[in-house]
Amino acid sequence: MASAGLLVIVASAAAWINGLPWAHWTLALGLLWLLTVLRGWFGDAIGESEGGRYGRNIDRSxxxxxxxxxxxxxxxxxxxxxxxxxxxxxxxxxxxxxxxxxxxxxxxxxxxxxxxxxxxxxxxxxxxxxxxxxxxxxxxxxxxxxxxxxxxxxxxxxxxxxxxxxxxxxxxxxxxxxxxxxxxxxxxxxxxxxxxxxxxxxxxxxxxxxxxxxxxxxxxxxxxxxxxxxxxxxxxxxxxxxxxxxxxxxxxxxxxxxxxxxxxx
Missing domain, CATH: 1.20.120.80 (Cytochrome c oxidase, subunit III, four-helix bundle)
Incomplete structure (x- = not known):
């Protein structure tokens, strides 16, 4: 999901540079999508950490x-x-x-x-x-x-x-x-x-x-x-x-x- 958001961001940026009128909207959507994914992803990691699910190997990783x-x-x-x-x-x-x-x-x-x-x-x-x-x-x-x-x-x-x-x-x-x-x-x-x-x-x-x-x-x-x-x-x-x-x-x-x-x- 994060990779898909990054793909939309990069493609939209390239389209914006080349003057396509819709590119700034898709760039904004790609950024919003990526931030939403990261918030959920990092929130899961924080919840697992605070729940005591991470051991020594996870900490090392x-x-x-x-x-x-x-x-x-x-x-x-x-x-x-x-x-x-x-x-x-x-x-x-x-x-x-x-x-x-x-x-x-x-x-x-x-x-x-x-x-x-x-x-x-x-x-x-x-x-x-x-x-x-x-x-x-x-x-x-x-x-x-x-x-x-x-x-x-x-x-x-x-x-x-x-x-x-x-x-x-x-x-x-x-x-x-x-x-x-x-x-x-x-x-x-x-x-x-x-x-x-x-x-x-x-x-x-x-x-x-x-x-x-x-x-x-x-x-x-x-x-x-x-x-x-x-x-x-x-x-x-x-x-x-x-x-x-x-x-x-x-x-x-x-x-x-x-x-x-x-x-x-």
Missing amino acids: YRWSMSWFIFSEIMFFGAFFGALFYARTLATPELGSLDSKLLWPGFTATWPNAGPAGLVETFKPMGPWPIPTLNTAVLLTSGVTLTIAHHALRAAHRARAAFWLFLTIALGFIFLGFQSFEYFHAYQELNLKLTSGMYGSTFFLLTGFHGFHVMMGATMLSVILIRILKGHFTPEHHFGFEGAAWYWHFVDVVWLGLYVVVYWL
Whole structure:
């Protein structure tokens, strides 16, 4: 059922890009279908867990599954970091080499650049201050508050765990708010867009997909917060919390790499 929903979503997105008038409706239906399936699916898993039906092997399978999922996310971001490395370290020096001077005599092999063909509008790169640096502080702080919430849950201090988890979620949405303002600033004041050559495409893909992962992580943690308030989890058995925490810390680490490579180097 989930696969059928995904098929409808992808097919509708392709149809929408090609201008078919009904595609946005089927895309919305596909999303609604998928969310309904996931709610029932995850609800069954939560009910089985709270009903004491999960043993050691099931717990181990969930841990391995979450580990492999995060590994796939590492490879996902590795591809975009690899594209940025290729553009900066290999392609740009090659375009500025003596062999390319006949084709693009005015091109200078610096990063960022507007490309050798003069097809990209002039733009200014995004610097590390103030929003990216503030967002780095926000995410690092959220990692600390999440760790405090985890220790509180392990100590059976449910109210304290809920408070620090709520603070973590709030910091995640503050991060997204800052990033939205950063994109507005990029488009309106720096003329930096997704179409701004290789720099623009890698900047928005890396930071945009990371922002999407922050939103997904905040959604996961929100579900965990609701479960804590409902009395789920015990100090000994709370992998739902741990799995979401793994994901959130992964998002923190990716942002540190982005902050250094995209904004400083």
